Amino acid sequence: MADEGLYAERVTLGYGDRPVVRELSVRIPPQKITVIVGPNACGKSTLLRGLARLLNPSHGQVVLDGTDLHRMSTRAVALRLGILPQQPVAPDGMRVADLVGRGRYPHHGFFDRWSDGDDDAVASALLATGTAELADRSVDELSGGQRQRVWIAMALAQRTGVLLLDEPTTFLDVTHQIEVLDLLTDLNRRDGVTLVLVLHDLNLAARYAHHLIVMRDGDLVAAGAPADVITERTVADVFGLASRVVPDPVSGTPMVVPIGRYHGGQPLIETPSAPLRAEKG
Amino acid sequence: MTTTLQGTKAKVSAVRRRSAGRTLGVLLILILIVAGLFCLALSTGAFPIPLSKVLDTLAGQGTRRDTFVIMDVRLPRVLCGLLAGAAFGLSGALFQSLVHNPLASPDVIGVTMGASAAAVTCTVVLGVVGAAVSVSAFAGALATAALIYLLAWRRGVTGYRLVLVGIGIGAVLGSIVSYLMSRADVTSAQQALVWLTGSLNARSYEHVWPLLVGFVILAPAALLLTNGLTVLRLGDETARGLGARVETLRLTILVVGVALAAFATAAAGPVPFVAFVAGPIARRLTGERGLALAPAALVGAIVMVASDLIAQHLLTDRALPVGVVTGAVGAPFLLWQLASANREGRGG
Numbered sequence: 001m002a003d004e005g006l007y008a009e010r011v012t013l014g015y016g017d018r019p020v021v022r023e024l025s026v027r028i029p030p031q032k033i034t035v036i037v038g039p040n041a042c043g044k045s046t047l048l049r050g051l052a053r054l055l056n057p058s059h060g061q062v063v064l065d066g067t068d069l070h071r072m073s074t075r076a077v078a079l080r081l082g083i084l085p086q087q088p089v090a091p092d093g094m095r096v097a098d099l100v101g102r103g104r105y106p107h108h109g110f111f112d113r114w115s116d117g118d119d120d121a122v123a124s125a126l127l128a129t130g131t132a133e134l135a136d137r138s139v140d141e142l143s144g145g146q147r148q149r150v151w152i153a154m155a156l157a158q159r160t161g162v163l164l165l166d167e168p169t170t171f172l173d174v175t176h177q178i179e180v181l182d183l184l185t186d187l188n189r190r191d192g193v194t195l196v197l198v199l200h201d202l203n204l205a206a207r208y209a210h211h212l213i214v215m216r217d218g219d220l221v222a223a224g225a226p227a228d229v230i231t232e233r234t235v236a237d238v239f240g241l242a243s244r245v246v247p248d249p250v251s252g253t254p255m256v257v258p259i260g261r262y263h264g265g266q267p268l269i270e271t272p273s274a275p276l277r278a279e280k281g
Numbered sequence: 282m283t284t285t286l287q288g289t290k291a292k293v294s295a296v297r298r299r300s301a302g303r304t305l306g307v308l309l310i311l312i313l314i315v316a317g318l319f320c321l322a323l324s325t326g327a328f329p330i331p332l333s334k335v336l337d338t339l340a341g342q343g344t345r346r347d348t349f350v351i352m353d354v355r356l357p358r359v360l361c362g363l364l365a366g367a368a369f370g371l372s373g374a375l376f377q378s379l380v381h382n383p384l385a386s387p388d389v390i391g392v393t394m395g396a397s398a399a400a401v402t403c404t405v406v407l408g409v410v411g412a413a414v415s416v417s418a419f420a421g422a423l424a425t426a427a428l429i430y431l432l433a434w435r436r437g438v439t440g441y442r443l444v445l446v447g448i449g450i451g452a453v454l455g456s457i458v459s460y461l462m463s464r465a466d467v468t469s470a471q472q473a474l475v476w477l478t479g480s481l482n483a484r485s486y487e488h489v490w491p492l493l494v495g496f497v498i499l500a501p502a503a504l505l506l507t508n509g510l511t512v513l514r515l516g517d518e519t520a521r522g523l524g525a526r527v528e529t530l531r532l533t534i535l536v537v538g539v540a541l542a543a544f545a546t547a548a549a550g551p552v553p554f555v556a557f558v559a560g561p562i563a564r565r566l567t568g569e570r571g572l573a574l575a576p577a578a579l580v581g582a583i584v585m586v587a588s589d590l591i592a593q594h595l596l597t598d599r600a601l602p603v604g605v606v607t608g609a610v611g612a613p614f615l616l617w618q619l620a621s622a623n624r625e626g627r628g629g
Contacts, residue, residue, distance in 0.1 A: 054518050078524025085518040091381070093568075097296040105512050106524030110505060114297070123289035132289045136296050158523065 004065060005030040006051060006081070006162055006194070011060035013043070013050040020046040021218045023060065028162075028211075031192040033185065035205040038215035039239055044198045045086065045166050047215065051196065052083035052164045064162070078106035082155040086166040090139035096150050097135040100125055103157030125156035129183060145176030149183065156187070162194040163187075169199065177201070181208045206230050206253045214238055230254035300568065304576065307566045311579035315363065318586045322359045323351055325594060353485075361484040361548055362586045362603070364492045366555055368545035370581015371503055371574060373556030374563065375538035378510055378572050379531060380440035383618050386557040387422075387542035390447025391454060393551035395425020396543065397477055398454040398461075400550075404473040405465040412487060414476065415547035422543035425450060430535065479552030479604030481589050488548045495544035503537050503574055510534060510572055552604045554611020555584050561618065584610075 006028040013021040021043040028034050028051070036044040049055040051062055053069050062069040064080060082103075090099050103125065104118045126132040129149040134142065139150060148168060155163055168184070169177040185208060187193045199205045205212060206226035214222040214229055216238045222229045235243045235256055248255040324335045328350055337343050338351045373386035387393055399421025403409045409417075433439075433446040458477070462470055475482070509530045512520045517527050542556060562584075563576035588606040 049518075052522060054521055074521060074526050075524035078522065083518070083522035085516065085522070088516055088519050091514045095296055095300070097293045098300070099515075101293075101297070102512055102515060102523060105508065108508065119290050119294050119297075120286070122293050123286055126293070127286060127289050132292065135289070135292050155522075 006062070006064050006196075008047070008051060008057075008062045009060050011047075011050055011057040011062060013046050013055050013057050015055075019058070019218065021050065024218070024220050025060075026213055026220060026223060028194060028196055030194050031188070032210035033188050033195045033197070033208060034211040034213060035209035036196065036198045036213045036215060037200075037202060037205045038221075042215045043218040044213075044215050046218075047213075048083075048164055048166050048196065048198050052081060053077050054083065054085075075106050078158065078160070080160050081162040081164065082158045082160040083164045084151055084155050084166065084168065086170065088151055090147075092140060094139050095135070096131060096137050096139055096142075096153075097122060097126070099139050099150060100131075100153045100157050103154040103159075106158065121157045121159055122153075125153040128156055128187065129153040144172055145179060148172060148176070148180055152180070152183065161192075162196070164196045166198050167200065168197060169201070169204070177204065184208070202230065202235070202256045203248065203253075206255065207248060207251045226253050230256065304567050304573070307563075307576050308579065311566075311576060311583065314583055315579055315586075318583060318590070319359060319363065322362070322586055322590055323355050325590065326350070326355060357486050357489050358481050358484045358589075359586060360489045361492065362481050362589050363582045364489070364496050365481075365545040365549035365552065366559075366582040366585025367500070367578040368492070368496055368541040368581070369552065369556040369585070370559030370563070371500060371578040372538045372541035372545070373558075373581070374560035374572065374574050374577035375503055375506075375510070375534055375541070376556075377560045378514065378574075379534050379538070380443055381514065382440050382444055383557075383561055384615075385440065385444050385447070386560070387426075387538065388551065388553055388556050389451075389615070390444055391429060391449075391451025392422050392426050392447070392539055392542050393546050393553075393556075394451040394454040394458070395428075396422040396546040397551050398457050399424075400476055401458050401461050401473045404476065405461045405469050408469065410472065415488065415491070418550075419543045419547040422546055423539060425454065426535065426539040426543075430532075475602055476550045477604075478602040479550035479607070480602035481549055482600070482602065484548070492544050492548040495540065499537055499541050499544070500578065503534075503541070506530075506534055506537065507572055507574060549585075550602075550604065552585065553608045554614065555581050555588075555607055557618075558584060558611055558614050561614075 008024060008026050010023045010025050011021065012019050012023055024047065026047070036047060038044045046055065050057055053062070053074070056070060064072070064077070069077060100122050101118065104121060107118070123132070126135060129152050131146065131149050131153050134146060134150065139147060142150065152168070169180055172180065181204060184195055184197070188195050209226055212224065212226045212229045213220065214234060221238050222234055230245060232243055232245050235241055235245065242259040244257045244259065245254050246257060247253070320332055320335055324330050324332050330347055330350065334343060334347055335351060338347045343351065376385045376387055376390070377383050396418035400414045400418040403414050403417040429443065429447045429450050432450070433442040435442070462473065465473065509525055512523055512525050513527065513530060521527050559577045559581035560573070563573040563580045567573045567576055584607065585603065588610070589603040592601040592603045592606045
């Protein structure tokens with residue numbers, strides 16, 4: 001079996017004495033986009049933090065390119081694997097170019113000066129994320145979508161083969177969600193970056209993921225290609241939600257259409273167009 | 282449009298050079314002010330000595346009287362003020378940046394209060410004076426900082442907990458100081474009180490040397506920590522993801538900051554608010570982009586020596602301790618910072 005890539009082997013992860021993820025094994029396919037989905041508090045962010053070494057497993061191990069992640073130095077990890085936490089905050093007044101430059105931190109020793117190669121990495125990260133025009137702006141005056149792209153640029157300047165993102169689209173409107181996910185797909189296709197994302201939206205997850213990991217209550221429920229994993233049965237089991245799964249008319253990937261209490265069982269017809277006042281009378 | 286790699290690169294390095302250029306300009310101006318204050322402080326006093334003679338004397342060609350006044354009386358006082366001010370300023374800027382909170386300077390969170398408690402115990406209870414007071418002040422500052430750190434520790438140390446625990450410890454130590462003062466006899470109480478206000482009176486080389494050695498070691502260490510400190514400001518998780526050893530780094534920065542404050546307090550007493558105001562002023566001057574550690578050190582030195590000049594000559598015919606002036610200027614600044622920090626709901 002190849003030693004390349006990232007996988008977790010029977011990891012137990014948690015905070016204090018309370019395990020959130022128990023004895024979970026997952027494999028992250030190299031140079032693919034993996035998306036972790038599941039209901040709130042199912043441990044998906046915890047798993048991501050474990051994969052990024054922000055959290056030490058109490059049992060089991062996370063292996064990166066054949067080495068136990070927890071035997072590597074923080075810096076050695078940071079040279080191979082980048083992580084963008086949920087909702088990171090930049091200090092007041094920090095410039096975009098300066099923030100993106102922080103991605104070069106693991107590449108510098110204690111006494112190293114800023115080099116031409118660092119400028120190169122920052123510039124190409126800005127270009128890749130379409131944020132070159134913002135270089136001189138202050139991060140706190142950007143819109144949510146711009147800010148998220150700038151943070152992704154920082155992670156790109158780190159130049160790692162693996163990039164983990166915790167809910168990169170939360171709090172973005174739908175246009176910017178698509179923009180960020182398209183951007184990440186660009187990175188994957190062009191540079192072969194292995195991506196692991198935590199997402200809330202099942203339909204976007206199914207559309208953008210090569211590999212889907214479905215979790216519930218800290219356990220792995222299913223993993224595989226979205227077409228195999230997203231079924232009406234899985235959605236019912238994991239989310240407790242009755243739904244229809246139909247092919248996405250745009251991408252052909254599975255699309256979950258929730259049923260809910262008011263519309264279930266009724267044929268899918270156009271909604272009654274009777275004016276509201278008719279109900280009063 | 283800057284869509285090419287070369288164009289973007291040029292833009293990136295221009296952004297970097299512009300802020301570096303501004304910082305350099307600010308540094309040069311501050312250095313000039315420091316030099317000016319240095320000469321002014323050496324030339325003014327009970328025996329005014331003209332500037333040309335000051336320079337002659339520094340070059341070793343002064344009259345015997347001038348040499349005595351400048352080299353033995355004024356120079357140690359000015360050096361002590363400059364170094365202690367710079368150390369306070371640097372220490373304050375380190376704390377404030379680390380904790381993301383302009384209130385977190387060592388004089389607000391109880392570190393210098395620890396030095397005071399130890400020094401007053403020394404003076405009042407043990408009846409010791411001189412170098413032993415400085416040594417105990419130094420030890421008191423370090424011990425207090427360690428205590429604050431341990432009490433604030435809960436799987437790592439966060440900024441707000443550190444500030445709150447620090448303020449609490451400061452209050453306890455303050456009441457110890459008050460208790461000791463109320464029990465002390467008049468002579469030792471007066472000695473302790475002058476020390477407590479922070480004074481540069483009668484400083485000799487005995488005060489300057491330890492401070493100089495400490496500063497020469499710690500100031501470059503602080504500057505080397507700049508990159509790490511900047512990364513820590515992005516939040517613990519981001520910093521760890523970027524390869525920073527967060528807890529080690531934070532502890533190192535705290536130790537350097539505390540040691541700087543301890544050296545300064547041992548030499549000049551707990552001069553209030555110098556550490557507190559230096560960082561914000563320096564950040565404003567440099568455009569609030571970076572940490573402005575070196576400018577903060579220079580601003581601290583300027584505030585200290587300028588305050589000492591005012592305390593000695595401008596206010597009354599009787600010389601006041603420097604701490605009276607920094608306190609009078611710093612307290613309104615503290616109120617303003619508190620008000621604006623509350624309004625914005627965050628710290629700098």
